[in-house]
Structures are given as C-alpha cells and as structure tokens.
Amino acid sequence: MDEGFTLWFTGLSGAGKSTIANLLVERLREIGRHVELLDGDEIRKNLSSGLGFSKADRDANIRRIAFVAKLLSRNGVIAITAAISPYKEIRDEAREEITNGGRNPNRFVEVYIATPLEVCEQRDVKGLYKKARAGEIEHFTGISDPYEPPEHPEITVSTVGETPEQDVDQILGRLAEMGLLPAQPAGVYSEDEEALVSERLKNLGYL
Amino acid sequence: MDEGFTLWFTGLSGAGKSTIANLLVERLREIGRHVELLDGDEIRKNLSSGLGFSKADRDANIRRIAFVAKLLSRNGVIAITAAISPYKEIRDEAREEITNGGRNPNRFVEVYIATPLEVCEQRDVKGLYKKARAGEIEHFTGISDPYEPPEHPEITVSTVGETPEQDVDQILGRLAEMGLLPAQPAGVYSEDEEALVSERLKNLGYL
Numbered sequence: 001m002d003e004g005f006t007l008w009f010t011g012l013s014g015a016g017k018s019t020i021a022n023l024l025v026e027r028l029r030e031i032g033r034h035v036e037l038l039d040g041d042e043i044r045k046n047l048s049s050g051l052g053f054s055k056a057d058r059d060a061n062i063r064r065i066a067f068v069a070k071l072l073s074r075n076g077v078i079a080i081t082a083a084i085s086p087y088k089e090i091r092d093e094a095r096e097e098i099t100n101g102g103r104n105p106n107r108f109v110e111v112y113i114a115t116p117l118e119v120c121e122q123r124d125v126k127g128l129y130k131k132a133r134a135g136e137i138e139h140f141t142g143i144s145d146p147y148e149p150p151e152h153p154e155i156t157v158s159t160v161g162e163t164p165e166q167d168v169d170q171i172l173g174r175l176a177e178m179g180l181l182p183a184q185p186a187g188v189y190s191e192d193e194e195a196l197v198s199e200r201l202k203n204l205g206y207l
Numbered sequence: 208m209d210e211g212f213t214l215w216f217t218g219l220s221g222a223g224k225s226t227i228a229n230l231l232v233e234r235l236r237e238i239g240r241h242v243e244l245l246d247g248d249e250i251r252k253n254l255s256s257g258l259g260f261s262k263a264d265r266d267a268n269i270r271r272i273a274f275v276a277k278l279l280s281r282n283g284v285i286a287i288t289a290a291i292s293p294y295k296e297i298r299d300e301a302r303e304e305i306t307n308g309g310r311n312p313n314r315f316v317e318v319y320i321a322t323p324l325e326v327c328e329q330r331d332v333k334g335l336y337k338k339a340r341a342g343e344i345e346h347f348t349g350i351s352d353p354y355e356p357p358e359h360p361e362i363t364v365s366t367v368g369e370t371p372e373q374d375v376d377q378i379l380g381r382l383a384e385m386g387l388l389p390a391q392p393a394g395v396y397s398e399d400e401e402a403l404v405s406e407r408l409k410n411l412g413y414l
Binding site: 034035036046047049050060063064067068071072074075076077 | 241242243253254256257267270271274275278279281282283284
C-alpha cells in the first residue's frame, strides 16, 4: 500500500503556498495518489469557527490541522497543509504529532516557501499587506505579528525567478530523493495543464 | 483503488457502538483496508475543545466529525464514527456532506445500534445512567435529552441476545451485499481475537 505523509507548507501570506500546493495536488493525483489539501481558510470554516487570530487561537487552529493531517497520513493519503503556520514551536508540535513522536519520521515533510517579505508585499495579490500597513488588519504575519522561519526544513523553495511549475518539479524531485515517491520522469504537460499554469502565472503577476 | 466510505454509527450511550466499532476496525484492517475510528471523545479533545453539550455545541461537534469523515472517505479510507449523534437533522446533514450532495450515495452508511434504552440503562457500564437519573448529568441522551432513531438506516443491529462479534459479522455481510466490500469468507478467528472478544464480552457483562 502507498505510504501516506504530510507536506507541511509554511511561509508568509502571498509567498505562493496555495498556488504551488494546488499544482502539486494535480501532479500527485496524476500518479494515482490520494491527496488532500488542507487549506487554512477551509479548515477555519469547518473546524475552527469561533477561533480568531490571537496566538492561542492560531495555535489551536494549527493543532486541528495537524490532527486531521495525521489521520490522513497514517491512512495512505498525502496531506498538504497550506496555512501560514508562523510559529516554530507549534510546527514542531505538529511534526511530533504526525510522526507519532518520531517513530515515523518520514511522515512529516516541512516545505518552506521562502519568498522574502519584500517580494510578498510587492506582489500583494490580495491587497492584504496594504491594509496591514494601514493598521486595518491586526496580527498580520510579517508586519504586526512575527514569522519564524524553519531552521531545518526538509525542502526549501525560493520561488523568486522561478515558475510555480518549476517549484513543484523541485518538490517532487526531493520527495523522490527521500524515497517517498517513485523517481519521476521529466515533466510533460497536457494543454489543460499548460493553460492552468499560464492562468496562475498571470494571476501572480509573472506574465 | 479501494473506495472509501463512512460507517456512521448512531445509538444511545451504552448501546455498544464503541465495542462493535473497535472489533469492526480490526476485521477491516485484516482484509487490508485503511480504517479510522472517529471516536466522539477523541474528536472532542482534538477538534472541539471549548464546545459543551447544548444542542448547538453538539451539532457543531457532529459537523466537525462529518467534515473529517468526508476527507477520509473520499481518499479511500473507511471512516467509522461512533458518537451518539442523537439528532436526525444533523445526521442527514452529515449524509449530504459526505455523499457530496448525493452524488456519491454509497459513501455514507448509517448503522443504527438499536439497543433499547432499558437495556442500556440496565447495563450502565460507565454508571452514567445512574448519574443522569440522579440529575448529576445534564442533557443526557435518552434521559434528559432526546434521541431520534434513524428512519431508514442502511444497517440496523439489535445487539440484544447477540455477541458483538455476531453484530460485526452482520455488518460485514451487509457491506458485502451493498458491494462496498468483497464477499466475506466464514469467520475464522485467531487466539488473540478470541481472547479480545471474551474480554469485551466480560466487560459488557455478557460473560
């Protein structure tokens, strides 16, 4: 049976987590894997209504994501989490939970989407940085709330000067190196996929 | 790939939901399936801390169980939920959610553990009915809070005069009839399983 694991994305708002995660979902489904994307907003809606954005509430939300990712991972599914998850301590707690106290070390893969703050703020796809700078959003990661980068992520993606598709290739390559996926053939994409990538690149302001 | 689905147990406190569900998990794992038991208490601890036992809070808890069961079921896993889930309306909502608005009707199997109240109260394994009768527990299903039995459950298990192992055989048989599992060979159990069954029967006061 296929081994499940969690790809735990972390990075600033606008770093490209969702874009890369969505493309990755498609690529992994193409090779026949069960994949579930645990999007921060969807989890908040379905599991964490009532929680806000204080540190305690953010931590509670991340713990719930970790719990669901654990259930999926230990049942052969690839869970991809794409919440900002700015705090190192709680990410380490998620690793502990999902690897079952380190007994299944391969079940947690931390993927650092390392787009620098300046670049995220310059892109500002959703206009959130502008609002945060104007003081209209409280506890905004990178502006009025800390972001603690991972110290030893299994995978680091820079995104700057790369297309999301290249970032996905890099992630898939690393997963193959780690023995979590079979070695990949060079990427050949369908017209639909190419169209999708172009659309996303446009949305991100690359094209 | 194996098709996932949810076995949505419903029944009074002490009806035998957890006992039957735990045995079922073992039997399904033996035939190579990924199975996850979503126990009411574990879900409350991990996803619903802060929620109480009012109707609104119970509903919120059940919605969260349904969300997690949906994620598992659509990824090839058999999710078994074993919360009391006393309200018909919210069970129907769970069915709607998990079957994707009826588009995957086989993904939700309602399993009514139909042990009568008198029998549950007589067994009173955890002493909860005594406390509820004494007014020490509020909103106790069947005593001070309603239990709405399902009208058209896919599977009904009476439990009275049957061993949990027989109940499990009955459920597996029905799932095979429904095409959700391959047809089962007659049950042959290992010593460990027999010991486990005996222990559970003792705990339930059958032996």
